[in-house]
Amino acid sequence: xxxxxxxxxxxxxxxxxxxxxxxxxxxxxxxxxxxxxxxxxxxxxxxxxxxxxxxxxxxxxxxxxxxxxxxxxxxxxxxxxxxxxxxxxxxxxxxxxxxxxxxxxxxxxxxxxxxxxxxxxxxxxxxxxxxxxxxxxxxxxxxxxxxxxxxxxxxxxxxxxxxxxxxxxxxxxxxxxxxxxxxxxxxxxxxxxxxxxxxxxxxxxxxxxxxxxxxxxxxxxxxxxxxxxxxxxxxxxxxxxxxxxxxxxxxxxxxxxxxxxxxxxxxxxxxxxxxxxxxxxxxxxxxxxxxxxxxxxxxxxxxx
Amino acid sequence: xxxxxxxxxxxxxxxxxxxxxxxxxxxxxxxxxxxxxxxxxxxxxxxxxxxxxxxxxxxxxxxxxxxxxxxxxxxxxxxxxxxxxxxxxxxxxxxxxxxx
Amino acid sequence: xxxxxxxxxxxxxxxxxxxxxxxxxxxxxxxxxxxxxxxxxxxxxxxxxxxxxxxxxxxxxxxxxxxxxxxxxxxxxxxxxxxxxxxxxxxxxxxxxxxxxxxxxxxxxxxxxxxxxxxxxxxxxxxxxxxxxxxxxxxxxxxxxxxxxx
Amino acid sequence: xxxxxxxxxxxxxxxxxxxxxxxxxxxxxxxxxxxxxxxxxxxxxxxxxxxxxxxxxxxxxxxxxxxxxxxxxxxxxxxxxxxxxxxxxxxxxxxxxxxxxxxxxxxxxxxxxxxxxxxxxxxxxxxxxxxxxxxxxxxxxxxxx
Numbered sequence: 001x002x003x004x005x006x007x008x009x010x011x012x013x014x015x016x017x018x019x020x021x022x023x024x025x026x027x028x029x030x031x032x033x034x035x036x037x038x039x040x041x042x043x044x045x046x047x048x049x050x051x052x053x054x055x056x057x058x059x060x061x062x063x064x065x066x067x068x069x070x071x072x073x074x075x076x077x078x079x080x081x082x083x084x085x086x087x088x089x090x091x092x093x094x095x096x097x098x099x100x101x102x103x104x105x106x107x108x109x110x111x112x113x114x115x116x117x118x119x120x121x122x123x124x125x126x127x128x129x130x131x132x133x134x135x136x137x138x139x140x141x142x143x144x145x146x147x148x149x150x151x152x153x154x155x156x157x158x159x160x161x162x163x164x165x166x167x168x169x170x171x172x173x174x175x176x177x178x179x180x181x182x183x184x185x186x187x188x189x190x191x192x193x194x195x196x197x198x199x200x201x202x203x204x205x206x207x208x209x210x211x212x213x214x215x216x217x218x219x220x221x222x223x224x225x226x227x228x229x230x231x232x233x234x235x236x237x238x239x240x241x242x243x244x245x246x247x248x249x250x251x252x253x254x255x256x257x258x259x260x261x262x263x264x265x266x267x268x269x270x271x272x273x274x275x276x277x278x279x280x281x282x283x284x285x286x287x288x289x290x291x292x293x294x295x296x297x298x299x300x301x302x303x304x
Numbered sequence: 305x306x307x308x309x310x311x312x313x314x315x316x317x318x319x320x321x322x323x324x325x326x327x328x329x330x331x332x333x334x335x336x337x338x339x340x341x342x343x344x345x346x347x348x349x350x351x352x353x354x355x356x357x358x359x360x361x362x363x364x365x366x367x368x369x370x371x372x373x374x375x376x377x378x379x380x381x382x383x384x385x386x387x388x389x390x391x392x393x394x395x396x397x398x399x400x401x402x403x404x
Numbered sequence: 405x406x407x408x409x410x411x412x413x414x415x416x417x418x419x420x421x422x423x424x425x426x427x428x429x430x431x432x433x434x435x436x437x438x439x440x441x442x443x444x445x446x447x448x449x450x451x452x453x454x455x456x457x458x459x460x461x462x463x464x465x466x467x468x469x470x471x472x473x474x475x476x477x478x479x480x481x482x483x484x485x486x487x488x489x490x491x492x493x494x495x496x497x498x499x500x501x502x503x504x505x506x507x508x509x510x511x512x513x514x515x516x517x518x519x520x521x522x523x524x525x526x527x528x529x530x531x532x533x534x535x536x537x538x539x540x541x542x543x544x545x546x547x548x549x550x551x552x553x554x
Numbered sequence: 555x556x557x558x559x560x561x562x563x564x565x566x567x568x569x570x571x572x573x574x575x576x577x578x579x580x581x582x583x584x585x586x587x588x589x590x591x592x593x594x595x596x597x598x599x600x601x602x603x604x605x606x607x608x609x610x611x612x613x614x615x616x617x618x619x620x621x622x623x624x625x626x627x628x629x630x631x632x633x634x635x636x637x638x639x640x641x642x643x644x645x646x647x648x649x650x651x652x653x654x655x656x657x658x659x660x661x662x663x664x665x666x667x668x669x670x671x672x673x674x675x676x677x678x679x680x681x682x683x684x685x686x687x688x689x690x691x692x693x694x695x696x697x698x699x
Binding site for chain 4: 033035038041042052053208209210217220223224270271278280
């Protein structure tokens, strides 16, 4: 019953979107639907579909290690949606996540007054905006990430910019993500103009382009490779990849931003990662965020 | 300042407590590598209504910011759980939370 | 979010209480069994704590991962219906073996969870003592260097 | 006549490609069909020439944000380490990592020069190939399953 209700509401929201959709996001919309179709097919039954999707995985691993019959929204928790053993640990850690106090610290940062009497609250009167970034600024004709918007707010108020990877930036974003999740908001990326569409297309091309000395694309690991194991990693899917940031990574032992994660990942392809506030990074994130459109914001979260 | 966050819930007479304590838990090996002094929580105790309800002597091998989950009976909603821990250097922390 | 302020207030109160003698029945095994924590073999540690190593397998439900997401944060939990007076957790992946020793109060329900560190692949062992008898369970946990990227 | 035609064809292609890659350096798209084994051979060209080739192409790679990094070592730093070794006569190089600290990479100088050269050129040729091949990985587009 509940699932039917959910389906119905998803359908209506689709309908709503397509009614509202201008031609600019027609392609993006189609890309997203195709992506969902692919992932649902891939994780319908990994053991049965070994020859189709998991040629290189050991049979016993496919038999026991994977969750089956996954649907679109299941991918919101990334690789934990299919990796059983990892999922248990994830849930054990989520019983008392290590970042909880950061949400409150983030709220303090939100209301803390700058020297000029303003605060971050002045720039972001509504803290439930985690799903609206990155957005295409039609006046400036460029993609603005949340991290960039926060630093621009600080600078506009004569405050020092924050490190974009961790520390205060991640702490404050934890509060925004939490507020957005509490308000049960979803990823809501828009493609309003021709320029925005072009930015989306460039981000998409970046995602699928093989790069670095290992000649890997983002897609190699996170579309075709999603769910495959590399050493001890079951690679995560593009769907839902940006909905849970900032994350506390066990590897970092602290909270970090999406940008921190991204540059680590691109570095692993064997090339110099683009700068965190570069056009390339912003457009790449724009594409990725659009692919998660309609999925609930569930940050901050824990990852390995 | 209290360094332990506590969640305590009562259901059907059983109180479930989850705690997270801020502590680096530096083992001998880690401390040497980080050129810091060894320090970790050595004893951790919970009380409710004047009775010890959970008690553990701990080592250097609990994770950073150690987590504890435990259950006990004999307390109701509104009662308080008090957590007390000491570390190797003798620092002591006491935190209290009402059972919900 | 308001909660924390409450909680801070309470803890100030608690400090007042803490000034009064508080060690009601506490046994700090670090004081009573100093050698336990130096033992480098699980069996030596069990012997040091319980006086014997002969134990029956089972009667405790131990949960630990097959492959740790990260060796620095391994969730370990255990449950038992035994009326145990003492339970201890050991592993053989670190220089010393003992991780934690629980002294079980009579109104405890033994359904405990902790997070532990292991430097490499090893076996987690939980030993419970009930009426002088020992019960034991073990599980292998694989630890690899994990986590792609930065 | 034939030659002239060839030249004009090449230049037209260059212009067209250059226009496509509007934001990037126009020379990127012209770099293809380079035999890296040949141009990066220290035996055939001498180490100075090879490292010059590396430098030339790596500059373009940098401009287009395509520079390779292996185990923390940017190709630029690998090139610098070879140039320094040529000056000092050292047989082995130990390039700095991207943070400016000594890296764990230690290589014989010839090997380092060859790698730097191949990395520099491959970064560009691979990017050119990808301009047409990337759609092959897109579900619902070039990718079938």
